Amino acid sequence: xxxxxxxxxxxxxxxxxxxxxxxxxxxxxxxxxxxxxxxxxxxxxxxxxxxxxxxxxxxxxxxxxxxxxxxxxxxxxxxxxxxxxxxxxxxxxxxxxxxxxxxxxxxxxxxxxxxxxxxxxxxxxxxxxxxxxxxxxxxxxxxxxxxxxxxxxxxxxxxxxxxxxxxxxxxxxxxxxxxxxxxxxxxxxxxxxxxxxxxxxxxxx
Numbered sequence: 001x002x003x004x005x006x007x008x009x010x011x012x013x014x015x016x017x018x019x020x021x022x023x024x025x026x027x028x029x030x031x032x033x034x035x036x037x038x039x040x041x042x043x044x045x046x047x048x049x050x051x052x053x054x055x056x057x058x059x060x061x062x063x064x065x066x067x068x069x070x071x072x073x074x075x076x077x078x079x080x081x082x083x084x085x086x087x088x089x090x091x092x093x094x095x096x097x098x099x100x101x102x103x104x105x106x107x108x109x110x111x112x113x114x115x116x117x118x119x120x121x122x123x124x125x126x127x128x129x130x131x132x133x134x135x136x137x138x139x140x141x142x143x144x145x146x147x148x149x150x151x152x153x154x155x156x157x158x159x160x161x162x163x164x165x166x167x168x169x170x171x172x173x174x175x176x177x178x179x180x181x182x183x184x185x186x187x188x189x190x191x192x193x194x195x196x197x198x199x200x201x202x203x204x205x
Contacts, residue, residue: 048166
């Protein structure tokens with residue numbers, strides 16, 4: 001009887017938790033992956049549609065509808081080239097650049113980091129904007145942690161921050177290479193051509 005009890009304990013404490021963990025692992029949702037292919041290399045980014053649905057859907061719509069024609073990385077922000085800003089950041093910015101480009105879609109609502117729970121950490125991709133609810137095709141990638149870009153941060157005077165919606169998982173060396181390229185003030189010279197932005201994996205709903 002005692003031996004049977006010991007065997008039962010072994011099953012409970014070793015086999016059942018293992019099965020439970022395996023089951024949980026199988027049920028982890030896979031995130032969408034996109035590739036930003038540039039003349040300086042490829043950047044792989046995972047997107048967070050559950051946390052920032054409007055922002056991710058907007059980015060994917062540009063991608064699926066092939067609206068990135070002519071897109072470039074055109075801006076680099078380093079600690080040395082923003083003398084008029086008390087709050088320093090480090091990012092590279094890309095997109096269609098021209099707000100009158102016919103490929104631009106209507107502006108999207110601002111999903112703040114307070115709402116999404118995301119933060120502007122190293123490798124975060126986020127939407128560039130002027131006033132709230134004005135983002136279209138312009139995006140930036142953080143080099144290093146940039147808390148001043150979160151909700152309540154002081155980089156933007158309105159304090160709403162920017163809409164983070166994904167993170168680089170491969171290719172930060174490419175991001176840093178672009179940031180170090182020659183620039184006139186913050187404008188890359190020459191700009192870095194975005195050859196394509198395409199979906200590697202659509203993820204799971």
